[in-house]
Amino acid sequence: MIGHQAQQEQMMEAVRSNRVAHGYCFEGPEAVGKKKMAFNFAMDLLCQQEESRCGLCHSCQMFAAGNHPDFHMYEPEGKSIKREQAERAIHELQIRSYEGGYKIFLFDDADKLTASAQNALLKSLEEPPPQTVIILVTANPQGLLPTIRSRVQAIRFYPVEEQELVDALQKRGVEADTATKLARLSEGRPGHAISLLESKEFQALQEAAEQALSYLLSTQSLQIVPFLALFEKRKGEADAILNDFLNFFRDVLVMQTTRDDKRILNPARRIQVKETARRVSESAIYGIIEQIIQTKDQLRRNLNLTVGLQQMFRIIQEEISGNDRRHTL
Ligand SMILES: [Zn+2]
Numbered sequence: 001m002i003g004h005q006a007q008q009e010q011m012m013e014a015v016r017s018n019r020v021a022h023g024y025c026f027e028g029p030e031a032v033g034k035k036k037m038a039f040n041f042a043m044d045l046l047c048q049q050e051e052s053r054c055g056l057c058h059s060c061q062m063f064a065a066g067n068h069p070d071f072h073m074y075e076p077e078g079k080s081i082k083r084e085q086a087e088r089a090i091h092e093l094q095i096r097s098y099e100g101g102y103k104i105f106l107f108d109d110a111d112k113l114t115a116s117a118q119n120a121l122l123k124s125l126e127e128p129p130p131q132t133v134i135i136l137v138t139a140n141p142q143g144l145l146p147t148i149r150s151r152v153q154a155i156r157f158y159p160v161e162e163q164e165l166v167d168a169l170q171k172r173g174v175e176a177d178t179a180t181k182l183a184r185l186s187e188g189r190p191g192h193a194i195s196l197l198e199s200k201e202f203q204a205l206q207e208a209a210e211q212a213l214s215y216l217l218s219t220q221s222l223q224i225v226p227f228l229a230l231f232e233k234r235k236g237e238a239d240a241i242l243n244d245f246l247n248f249f250r251d252v253l254v255m256q257t258t259r260d261d262k263r264i265l266n267p268a269r270r271i272q273v274k275e276t277a278r279r280v281s282e283s284a285i286y287g288i289i290e291q292i293i294q295t296k297d298q299l300r301r302n303l304n305l306t307v308g309l310q311q312m313f314r315i316i317q318e319e320i321s322g323n324d325r326r327h328t329l
Contacts, residue, residue, distance in 0.1 A: 001033060001036055001037065001040060002033060002160055002164070002165060002168040002190035003033060003160030003161070003164055003165065003168070003188075003190065004032075004033055004037060004157060004160070007037060007155055007156075007157060008037065008040075010155065011037065011040075011041045011044070011155070012044065012051070012052060015041075015044045015045060015051060015052065016051050020045065020102075020133060021133070021152070021153040022125065022128040022132065022133060022134065022151075023125045023128070023133070023134045023135075023136070023151055023152035023153065024038075024041075024133070024134070024135045024136065024152055024153050024154075024155055025110070025135075025136045025137075025138065025141060025144070025149065025152040025153070025154045025155065026038055026135060026136070026137045026138070026155050026157065027137075027138050027139070027141040027154060027155070027156055027157065028139065028156055028157025028158060029139055029157070029158075029159060029187075029189055030139045030189065030191075030192070031186070031189040031190070031191030031192040031195070032157045032158070032159060032160070032188070032189045032190070032191065033157060033160070033189075033190055033191060034137045034138075034139075034157050035106075035108055035137050036191070037155075037157070038106050038135045038137050039106075040053065041135070042063070042071055042104045042106065042133075042135070043060060043063050043064075045101070045102045045104060045133065046059045046060075046063055046068060046070060046071065046099070046101060046102055046104065047059055047060050048060075048099075048101075059099060059101070068099075069098040069099065070097045070098055070099055070101065070102060070103045070104065071103075071104050071106070072089060072092055072103075072104065072105050072106070073105075073106045073107075073108060074086075074088075074089060074105070074106070074107050074108070075107075075108045075109060076108075076109050076112040079112070080112045080113070080114050080117075081107060081109070081110070081112050081113040081114065081117055082114055082117060083114060083116045083117045083120055085117065086113065086116075086117035086118075086120040086121050087120060089105050089107075089121070089124075090120060090121065090123075090124055092105070093105065093124050093128075093129055093132055094129065097131060101131065102131045102132070102133055103129075103131060103132045103133070104132075104133050104134075104135065105132065105133070105134045105135070106135045106137065107134070107135070107136050107137065108137045109137070109138060109139075110136035110137055110138045110143075110144060111138045111139075111140040111141065111142070111143025111144055112143070113144070115145065118144065118145045118147075118148050119145070121134070121148070122145075122147055122148060122151070125148065125151040125152065126151065134152070136148075136152060141154070158188075159187055159188025159189060160188045160189070160190055161188065162183045162184065162188065163183075165179075165182075165183040165186070165188060165190060165193060166179045166180055166183045168190065169182060169183065169193060169197075174197065175268075177266055177268065178197075178206070181240050181243075181244065182196055182197055184240055184243075185236070185237055185240050196237075201230070201233065201234055202234065202237060204230060205230050205231070205234050205237055205241060206241075208226070208227045208230050208231075209227075209241045209244060209245070211227075212224075212227055212313070213245065213248060213272075214272075216313065216316050216317060216320060217272060217275075217276055217320065224309075224310065224313055228306050228309055228310070231305060231306075231309060232305065232306065235299075235305065238299055238305065239296060239299055239300075242292055242295060242296050242299070243296075245292050246289065246292045246293070246296075247265055247266060248266070248269060248272075248273065249285055249288050249289050249292065250265070250289065251263075251264045251265055251266060251269065251273045252273050252276045252277045252280070252285050253277075253282065253285050253286070253289070255273055255274060255277035256277045256282050256285065257282075261273075261274060280319070280320055284319040284320065284322070285319075287315070287319045288315070288316050288319050288320075291311075291312050291315045291316060291319075292312060292316075294308075294312075295308045295309065295311070295312040
């Protein structure tokens with residue numbers, strides 16, 4: 001679990017003090033960790049040891065294997081969670097727990113419950129059988145009927161602090177540089193950061209950016225077309241890649257003005273930074289930085305990304321090679 005310390009403690013305290021509500025609504029942004037928390041909470045409740053999930057007991061093992069008979073999850077089938085699904089849940093609710101403890105009903109994307117399904121569930125929330133817990137998970141609590149919302153305890157989730165997310169990603173073996181980029185891109189939503197990390201396209205974009213930078217620095221003619229196509233597909237990450245370029249040239253500038261390579265932000269690029277600082281003039285680096293900032297701005301204002309990037313690459317190459325010419329003349 002990344003972040004949400006206060007919410008974790010609140011749920012643990014409910015289990016510890018045996019004051020568990022019959023209904024909860026875990027609400028907050030997409031991929032922020034609501035469902036993960038719901039799973040942990042369910043595991044805590046079902047664990048045969050005291051207080052919190054031990055991971056070792058029969059119950060925890062069944063839960064981890066995804067076949068605990070007292071844990072039921074419902075998700076949209078197609079566009080919605082239909083009345084039949086809610087009726088299946090209500091039927092399950094009447095049956096005694098198999099393991100003699102809690103029975104837990106998790107509705108993921110609960111705002112997708114049809115009004116009819118919500119009405120069917122309402123009675124179970126009004127007069128719940130003992131030791132049943134209904135957890136509604138949603139990024140859009142307004143999609144729930146007010147009668148439902150008033151009968152569940154709302155637990156709100158917020159984006160995780162950037163530094164907390166960076167640290168958590170690093171603990172999972174992600175390099176500092178990538179962790180920072182992912183934390184920024186995912187806007188504090190750990191689930192989103194992890195799916196980006198696992199996405200082939202994101203990796204391809206990273207590699208392409210790395211390659212583009214090397215090409216630019218070596219003043220070879222840049223095969224920009226495939227790079228642009230990739231950028232077009234992942235517009236959401238374009239700004240982060242441009243930040244990456246920006247950080248590189250800022251490092252170059254810092255190296256030129258301080259001559260201190262310990263100030264380089266990205267140690268993985270130390271050699272490239274020092275090489276560029278030696279080869280390209282300070283004024284050319286200023287020109288490049290200005291150009292990248294302009295392109296970022298164009299991106300923000302939704303102007304044509306391809307044209308903006310082409311211009312940026314052309315100008316960077318001119319600055320770098322123009323400078324080279326001056327050196328060789
Ligand atoms: Zn256990």
